Amino acid sequence: xLELINSQSIRPNQILIMTNSNKKDSSISGMKKIGKxxxxxxxxxxxxxxxxxxxxxxxxxxxxxxxxxxIIDTDMIEENDIEIKLYTxxxxxxxxxxxxxxxx
Numbered sequence: 496x497l498e499l500i501n502s503q504s505i506r507p508n509q510i511l512i513m514t515n516s517n518k519k520d521s522s523i524s525g526m527k528k529i530g531k532x533x534x535x536x537x538x539x540x541x542x543x544x545x546x547x548x549x550x551x552x553x554x555x556x557x558x559x560x561x562x563x564x565x566i567i568d569t570d571m572i573e574e575n576d577i578e579i580k581l582y583t584x585x586x587x588x589x590x591x592x593x594x595x596x597x598x599x
Contacts, residue, residue, distance in 0.1 A: 496548065497530045499563060507532045508543040511561040512550040513584055515568040522568055522597060523550060553584050564588030569596040 499505040514521040518536070526534050529548050537543065537551040541559065566584050569577070585592050 496565070500530075500532070505563060506545060507548045508545050509562040510548050510565070511537070511556070511563070511587075512548065512565045512567060513556065513587070514550055514552050515566070515571040515580075516552075518550065520571075522595075553580065553587070556587060560587050560589050562588075562590045564592045566592065566594045569594060 496510060499510065500507055512523060512534075514523065518524060523534065528534055533547045535544075535547045535549055537549045537555060543549055564584075564587055566581070569581065572580050581594070585594075
């Protein structure tokens, strides 16, 4: 994420981390910052401050898009829902999508 911001001139608010659980149960549960950028829940208004990196679940991000999308905790998706849920999540990324899963 920091390399995208520092080397590719991506603004922090162009990046969204999409969780597949509540933040408290996700792999970013203890994170408040990424580098010097605050990690914030996407506001209901959709107005994103330039110097924040945002996170959301697919349920809160319905109908929206983002330039750079990081999909995390894919191991938390139920096996019978994985294809349709990942398709829905991936379709929210406009330029780049990164998918991460924890190996069990």
